[in-house]
Amino acid sequence: MSDDKSILSVGTTGGLEKKNAINGELERVYTLQSGLPDNYIYSLLSDSSGGIWMGTFYGGLAHLTYSSGKIGDEKYLTGKRESTSF
Numbered sequence: 001m002s003d004d005k006s007i008l009s010v011g012t013t014g015g016l017e018k019k020n021a022i023n024g025e026l027e028r029v030y031t032l033q034s035g036l037p038d039n040y041i042y043s044l045l046s047d048s049s050g051g052i053w054m055g056t057f058y059g060g061l062a063h064l065t066y067s068s069g070k071i072g073d074e075k076y077l078t079g080k081r082e083s084t085s086f
Helices: none
Strands: 007-012 015-020 026-030 041-046 052-056 061-065 070-074
Touching: 007 041, 015 041
Parallel strands: none
Antiparallel strands: 007 015, 015 026, 041 052, 052 061, 061 070
16 A cells, blocks of 8 residues: 555555555555564555554454554454454
8 A cells, every 4th residue: 555656555464564666665564563563464444534444353443644654553343352353
C-alpha cells in the first residue's frame, strides 16, 4: 500500500515495513518494540486522515498515525483478544 506514491507500506510477519517506493530502500520498520500489539501484520487499510489500520494475527487492530509516527493499540475492540481481519 502506498501513502503518497513515494512510501510503500508492507505488512510482514516481522512487522510493518515502510519502503521508498522509488528505490526500494527500507525507511522504517514498526515492530512490537515500536508499539505494535503483534509483529504478524496481514491486512492494511488507509484512512482519510492519512493513517493506516493494521490487522494483526494475535494482537487485534493497530493504528499508525503517519504525522506523529505513533501506534495506537486497539486490540480489545471486540471485547476479547483474537485474530482480526478486515
